[in-house]
Amino acid sequence: MLFSTSDIYTENNSRELKQKPMSDTVENLILDLLEWVAAKDRTYYDTMDAWRTSCPKLPIWEDATDRGLVETESNRVRLTSAGVALLNKRRPRSTRGTNSAPADPIPRA
Numbered sequence: 001m002l003f004s005t006s007d008i009y010t011e012n013n014s015r016e017l018k019q020k021p022m023s024d025t026v027e028n029l030i031l032d033l034l035e036w037v038a039a040k041d042r043t044y045y046d047t048m049d050a051w052r053t054s055c056p057k058l059p060i061w062e063d064a065t066d067r068g069l070v071e072t073e074s075n076r077v078r079l080t081s082a083g084v085a086l087l088n089k090r091r092p093r094s095t096r097g098t099n100s101a102p103a104d105p106i107p108r109a
Contacts, residue, residue, distance in 0.1 A: 029060045030069070034087040037070055037077055047077045 033051055036042070051061045064070045069083035079087065 026058065026060065026063065029058065030064050030067075031087065031090055033060050033064055034069060034079060034083050035091065037079055038084075038087060042077045044072050044075050044077055 036050070037047070047061070053060065061070075064083070067082070068080055069086060070077055071080050
């Protein structure tokens, strides 16, 4: 099971990080993000435009960066070795097309 880190405050108000299991929805959306980034060269702007959300229950970009699955360098977003490993483990290339990025990755209500 994948985990997501979240800030919590203890009784004495000290800040700690606690791991909690991720829902299948969030896990699958993170994998969608990784596929989307892997499909072609992405700018930070394009990535934020497509993936940033203000919904506290779907922090896909934030969870992916917190977990070290993606990184930004020179305004380009790319997968880290951990991101590549997770994507290859959970969605092997044999089940992905060469450009399998979702047309509209943001879930609509």
